[in-house]
Amino acid sequence: MAIFSKIGKSADLMFGLTERMDVDLGALAQTNPEQAAQEYRSMVLQCTGCSDPVACAKLQRSNDHLDEAPEYCRNRDALNALRVK
Numbered sequence: 001m002a003i004f005s006k007i008g009k010s011a012d013l014m015f016g017l018t019e020r021m022d023v024d025l026g027a028l029a030q031t032n033p034e035q036a037a038q039e040y041r042s043m044v045l046q047c048t049g050c051s052d053p054v055a056c057a058k059l060q061r062s063n064d065h066l067d068e069a070p071e072y073c074r075n076r077d078a079l080n081a082l083r084v085k
Contacts, residue, residue: 010047013056014075020066022084046074
């Protein structure tokens with residue numbers, strides 16, 4: 001898979017997880033947009049190394065809401081920490 005295609009798919013998966021987990025990236029961007037952009041970019045790049053993107057996509061298709069990131073998610077700790085409770 002071409003690198004830009006892989007990054008694009010990873011960005012879609014990351015955005016999907018943030019939506020389902022009630023992670024408010026906009027709030028982070030309002031306080032420090034440069035830091036927010038760097039953190040999101042880092043998370044997307046981490047996602048490109050995912051061991052199971054097919055499972056992640058399937059999980060998202062079958063769930064409108066998630067209480068936490070899946071065990072295999074390379075961004076699990078970051079997403080869980082950013083989740084609006």
